[in-house]
Amino acid sequence: MSDSRPIGVFDSGVGGLTVLRAISERLPTESLVYFGDCARVPYGTKSPETVLRYSREAASYLLRRDIKMLVIACNTATAAALPSLSAELRIPVVGVVDPGALSAVRATKGRVGVIATEGTIRSNAYRDAIHRIDPSIEVIEAACPLFVPLAEEGWANTRVAREVAEVYLTPLLDAGIDTLVLGCTHYPILRATIKEVVGERVIIVDSAETTAEAVALRLHDSGEIAPEQERVCHFLVTDAADRFKRIAADFLEHQIEQLELVSVG
Amino acid sequence: MSDSRPIGVFDSGVGGLTVLRAISERLPTESLVYFGDCARVPYGTKSPETVLRYSREAASYLLRRDIKMLVIACNTATAAALPSLSAELRIPVVGVVDPGALSAVRATKGRVGVIATEGTIRSNAYRDAIHRIDPSIEVIEAACPLFVPLAEEGWANTRVAREVAEVYLTPLLDAGIDTLVLGCTHYPILRATIKEVVGERVIIVDSAETTAEAVALRLHDSGEIAPEQERVCHFLVTDAADRFKRIAADFLEHQIEQLELVSVG
Numbered sequence: 001m002s003d004s005r006p007i008g009v010f011d012s013g014v015g016g017l018t019v020l021r022a023i024s025e026r027l028p029t030e031s032l033v034y035f036g037d038c039a040r041v042p043y044g045t046k047s048p049e050t051v052l053r054y055s056r057e058a059a060s061y062l063l064r065r066d067i068k069m070l071v072i073a074c075n076t077a078t079a080a081a082l083p084s085l086s087a088e089l090r091i092p093v094v095g096v097v098d099p100g101a102l103s104a105v106r107a108t109k110g111r112v113g114v115i116a117t118e119g120t121i122r123s124n125a126y127r128d129a130i131h132r133i134d135p136s137i138e139v140i141e142a143a144c145p146l147f148v149p150l151a152e153e154g155w156a157n158t159r160v161a162r163e164v165a166e167v168y169l170t171p172l173l174d175a176g177i178d179t180l181v182l183g184c185t186h187y188p189i190l191r192a193t194i195k196e197v198v199g200e201r202v203i204i205v206d207s208a209e210t211t212a213e214a215v216a217l218r219l220h221d222s223g224e225i226a227p228e229q230e231r232v233c234h235f236l237v238t239d240a241a242d243r244f245k246r247i248a249a250d251f252l253e254h255q256i257e258q259l260e261l262v263s264v265g
Numbered sequence: 266m267s268d269s270r271p272i273g274v275f276d277s278g279v280g281g282l283t284v285l286r287a288i289s290e291r292l293p294t295e296s297l298v299y300f301g302d303c304a305r306v307p308y309g310t311k312s313p314e315t316v317l318r319y320s321r322e323a324a325s326y327l328l329r330r331d332i333k334m335l336v337i338a339c340n341t342a343t344a345a346a347l348p349s350l351s352a353e354l355r356i357p358v359v360g361v362v363d364p365g366a367l368s369a370v371r372a373t374k375g376r377v378g379v380i381a382t383e384g385t386i387r388s389n390a391y392r393d394a395i396h397r398i399d400p401s402i403e404v405i406e407a408a409c410p411l412f413v414p415l416a417e418e419g420w421a422n423t424r425v426a427r428e429v430a431e432v433y434l435t436p437l438l439d440a441g442i443d444t445l446v447l448g449c450t451h452y453p454i455l456r457a458t459i460k461e462v463v464g465e466r467v468i469i470v471d472s473a474e475t476t477a478e479a480v481a482l483r484l485h486d487s488g489e490i491a492p493e494q495e496r497v498c499h500f501l502v503t504d505a506a507d508r509f510k511r512i513a514a515d516f517l518e519h520q521i522e523q524l525e526l527v528s529v530g
Binding site for chain 1: 303304305306310311312315383410411413414415417418420424425428429432504505508
């Protein structure tokens with residue numbers, strides 16, 4: 001058994017590209033369709049009702065591309081839309097929160113730091129997901145709102161990024177975390193800088209990698225792994241295609257080709 | 266003659282609050298109604314047609330509050346909607362670009378720097394407005410995309426902001442500008458940091474202040490200045506009211522009270 005249909009990956013903008021990249025490295029035969037809602041980015045500052053409505057629209061675009069699985073590669077959208085979309089769609093839906101939470105629980109000795117956008121922190125999505133598995137784990141959260149613009153503007157490996165990371169991460173280190181969850185899909189871009197600040201003793205859980213692992217597991221279990229094929233990557237964006245192309249080249253470390261502008265709303 | 270009706274101020278989000286503040290300092294008897302379209306921020310990455318549609322909606326909300334004048338406190342919306350709204354509405358409409366351009370022309374010895382968002386720079390709005398007045402002036406533009414998040418996240422007066430400002434502004438200083446236009450309504454929040462970097466010899470044109478001056482002039486000319494009264498400030502936002510409140514307190518240096526959530530689209 002195998003299934004050559006693509007996996008759909010959806011994010012409010014460019015952040016989910018780190019998840020797309022991790023899936024494409026973990027599962028080299030899978031075709032992928034990415035939907036980046038650049039016209040309405042960011043989701044983090046919008047209400048859950050609005051984010052759910054936007055996520056349904058994104059899903060419907062991807063379903064028209066005959067996807068076999070939907071990956072919500074956005075923490076805000078996972079928190080706001082995963083339960084509804086899982087119930088409404090006939091294909092499996094994977095979010096980014098649970099895989100990261102599970103990895104953190106496996107890695108930690110008891111004290112987990114979670115860094116994410118303001119919206120994700122406010123939603124308590126990671127804290128709740130970790131406590132559903134093990135309520136005894138201490139979770140210390142911090143919003144790092146400047147990390148997204150630093151990643152998108154190509155400043156990930158600068159002295160400025162390092163100083164910002166120190167301001168955000170020092171309280172977590174002072175609190176004695178042994179594990180740090182990168183709870184925003186942009187943050188893997190800053191991983192080297194974050195690693196420099198937290199040092200070798202703190203285990204970093206990259207939710208892009210853990211999500212790719214969860215996708216692989218699901219496809220193996222259901223026998224839907226794609227056969228050996230020349231895989232295709234399509235990109236759909238709702239606005240600002242040039243900006244998307246520039247940042248995507250940076251995030252994926254190669255130029256993207258199949259890019260389409262679609263309209264929403 | 267006088268007119269006690271409020272002035273309407275409209276922006277895609279929180280940036281226009283610097284314009285509101287400048288108006289309220291310049292014209293202490295005027296009541297104000299602010300419309301922040303936080304549900305659809307940012308406008309800078311959207312098409313002019315979309316921005317015009319959003320601007321018309323914002324105007325119609327404000328007109329229902331019986332405003333005597335509309336201020337478009339957003340560079341993108343000024344570029345996309347000022348001509349149409351001026352023609353369509355029966356009240357005066359003031360944008361942020363022309364007042365800033367005029368001040369720059371008056372201040373400069375010949376070489377003007379303009380800093381703004383990517384979208385405003387791409388639109389050439391300031392360059393065109395300056396050249397309509399004096400085509401001989403050299404205009405050197407730079408997008409400063411990290412300034413908006415630094416201002417919104419309360420990092421305006423930090424070492425990080427200073428380093429970012431040095432990276433963005435050094436090429437303008439090297440090009441020999443004598444005047445610098447803050448061409449984004451967020452940037453006055455970073456004014457002290459920008460001043461430190463450009464030094465005393467570069468004149469800073471703050472488009473919030475120049476817009477407030479233009480508003481004052483218009484009202485004086487038409488005899489519509491508000492009488493001595495206890496002025497009222499109302500705020501309408503389309504999403505994320507808590508975030509708006511927090512940032513508004515920072516931008517205005519006082520808590521805001523009359524905040525209403527309205528729905529659009």
